Amino acid sequence: MSLDQIVDGLSEVSCDVLVIGGGTAGPMAALKAKLKNPKANVVLLEKANVKRSGAISMGMDGLNNAVIPGYATPEQYTKEITIANDGIVDQKAVYKYAQNCYKIIEELDSFGIRFLKNENGDYAVKKVHHIGTYVLPMPNGETVKKALYRQLRRARILISNRYMATRLLKSADGRIAGAVSVNTRTAEMLVIKAKAVILCMGAAGRLGLPTSGYMFGTYENAANSGDGYAMAYHAGAALANLECYQINPLIKDYNGPACAYVAGPFGAFTANNEGSRFIECDYWSGQMMLEFYNELLSGKGPVFLQLKHLHPDTISEIESTLHKVERPTRGLFQQGRGVDYRNDSIEMHISEIGFCSGHSASGVFVDDNARTTVPGLYAAGDMASVPHNYMLGAFTNGSVAGIDAMEFADNHDFAEFDAQDVAKERDRVMAPTKREDGIPPNQVEYKTRRLVNDYLQPPKVTRKYELGMRRLAEARQDMQEHMIARNAHELLRALEVQSIMDCADMAVHASLYREESRWGLYHWRTDFPEKDNENWFCHTLLSKQDGKMTSEKRAVEPYVVPIADDEKDLYDKQRIRASA
Amino acid sequence: MPLASYQTSVPVVVDDAKCIADKGCTVCVDVCPLDVLRISDMTNKAYMAYDECWYCMPCEADCPTGAVTVNIPYLLR
DSSP states (O other): OOTTOOOOOEEEEEEEEEEEOOSSHHHHHHHHHHHHOTTSOEEEEOSSOGGGOSTTTTOOSEESSOOOTTTOOHHHHHHHHHHHTTTOOOHHHHHHHHHHHHHHHHHHHHTTOOOOBOTTSSBOOBOOSSSSOOBEEOTTGGGHHHHHHHHHHHTTOEEETTEEEEEEEEOTTSOEEEEEEEETTTOOEEEEEEEEEEEOOOOBOSSSOOTTOOTTOOSSOTTOBSHHHHHHHHTTOOEEOTTSOBOOEEETTTOSOOOHHHHGGGTOEEEOTTSOBOBSOOSOOHHHHHHHHHHHHTTSOOEEEEOTTSOHHHHHHHHHHHTTSSSTHHHHHHHHHTOOTTTOOEEEEEOOOBBOTTTSSOEEOOOTTOBOSSTTEEEOGGGBSSTTOHHHHHHHHHHHHHHHHHHHHHTOOOOOOOHHHHHHHHHHHHHHHHOSSOBOHHHHHHHHHHHHHHHHSSSBOHHHHHHHHHHHHHHHHHHHHHBOOSSHHHHHHHHHHHHHHHHHHHHHHHHHHOOSOBTGGGBOBTTSOSOOHHHHOEEEEEEEETTEEEEEEEEOOOOSSOOOGGGTTGGGOOBOOOOO | OOOOOOOOOOSEEEOTTTOOGGGTOOHHHHHOTTOOEEEOTTTOSEEEOSOOOOOOOHHHHHOTTSOEEEOOOGGGO
C-alpha cells in the first residue's frame, strides 16, 4: 500500500507526560521530565521528524538573549524586555528565565554545542539590543538538533514522528486528560491519555501570506501553522496579547532573516536608499518595525542591510555563518539575484503577520512555571506568552515546563475524558475525507491568508477588520462544508487550514478588543492612534467561554525589577535624530 | 465542483543516478519538515510529490549520496 492512502483506524495509548512538538522547547521539556522521574513514560509527539523539525531545523547562528555573568544581569535583561514590550510584561517569568538561562547554556555546552569564546576563554557576547549585551554566536550552530536528538535517545524518550495532534482532551472538572492525534501519512487516529501535557508547537507562522505568493515561503518553519494556539483555545486555555503580532524585517522575497543580529555586531547596519542609517538599533521590536514601515513609505525606501563597507575578511566571516546555519539557502538566493555582500546591499521588506512570543509577545498565557490556565496543561517556546524568548527561552522554559509537568504527573492519576469527545473529534478530523467533491485545502488556505493580508496587516483599521471578519466567516463556512482531502497528506493540510482560520479569527478579535495603539507597528490602530496607559496598561486574555470567543483585561503583575520613569520610553526613541 | 491539476515547477530535484531509494534508503523522505518528498512507485527513486517547500535543506544535507538539490522556489527566486 502506498504512502498517503487513507486508513480507517483508532487506537489508544497512555503516558505520564505527553510533549507535543519536537522542535526546540519540546525535546528539552521531554528530556527534563524524564530526568526528573526516569521511571515515568514520556512521549514526544511530532508532526514532522524530531531529527529535523521546527525553527532550528538547520541549526541556529547564535543565542539572541544570553544573560551571562560579567556581561549582563538578570535585572538588566528583565528591564530591557519590559521596556521593549511597552511595559506589558509579567516580569516573574522573564526574570526566572534570565536567572536560569546561563545554566542551560552550560548544559547545551555539555551536549557538544559550542559558543564563541574570546582569547581569555570567556564567552564573546555581542551587543544588538538597545541597552544591554546578550548576543552569543554559536560556531557549530548547525549541530544543535543532532546534539539534542542524542540526548533524547540516551534518556529513552518515546518519540512518535508524523503524528499531528488535533485537540486536547479534558475531564469534566477541567483537568487535562490527553490529546487526540492523527498520523499524517495514513490518517489513522491515535488517542494519547496523559497526566500532564506540554504544548511546544511553535509560532503561528502560516497566518499571513508572503508577498511572493508562495504559501510555504514563510519566515517561520512553514510546518508551524498555529496548531498549538488553536488547540489551547479549544481546550479553554487563555491566550495573551495576541494583538501584539509578530512582524519582522526580512530579506525581500526570500522572507528569511538577513541577518542583522549576526552582521550588526561586526558593523553592518540597516540603511535607506541614500545609504543612511535611520534606526538606532537593529533589535526587533514593534517600535523599530514602525520606523522601518515609515521609511518605506517616506520615499526613502527601499530599505537595505548594508555590509559592503566592511573589510572583505569580515564579510567572508559573516557570509560563512549566514550561508551555513539557520537558513542556508540564503546563499543560493543571493547568488541567483547576483548579490555579493562585498558590492551589494541586501534588499529588505516587512514580513506578513503571525503570532510568536519568541519575537514579540503573542502566546498561550503561562506563568513562571510554564503553566497555562488549564490544570495539567503547559506551554513553552514560541507559542507560550513569555515575551522575546527566542531559542534560548524555548530551551530554558521548556526545561521549566518539563520539570513542573512531571511533578504534576507524579501527584495526579489519569483524568477521565468523555468518549463522546473522541468520537466528535474523529468526525471533525475525517470530515474532509468523506466528501466526494469540493474545494481543496490549498485553495481555502490561500484565500484565508490572502484575506489576512488584505484586512489584518497593520495599520489596523476598524472598518477593515470588520470587513475582514465577514470575509473570513464566509471562508470558514466553505472550509467546514466543502473542503475535501483525497489522501492523508491533503488531510494534514486540511487540518492545518483549520488552525490557520482559528488564528485569523483570534487575531481579529484580540486586535479589536484593545482600543489603543501599542508596540509600534504590531498594534497600530488608526482609530485609536495613542497609547492609553490609563485604560490599557494591562494584558488582554482571549479564551473560549461557553463556546464563544471572549477577551478580558488582566492586570500586569507588580514589577520585580522597577523601571524608572525616564527609562520607560527608551524603545520609543528608535529614529535617528539629526544632531549638530 | 470538478478539480483541475495545476502545473508547478518543484524546487527539490533528485538525481536518479545517485539516489539509492531503490535500495531502501528513505532519508530525505524521513527528515523533510513539510513531508513533501516521496519514493516513486514507477522509478523507485525519491521525488518531490508536493510543492510545499520551505527551502530549508535537511533533504540535501542528510542525503548519503548527494543526490538531492534544493533550489529556491520559482515564485521567490
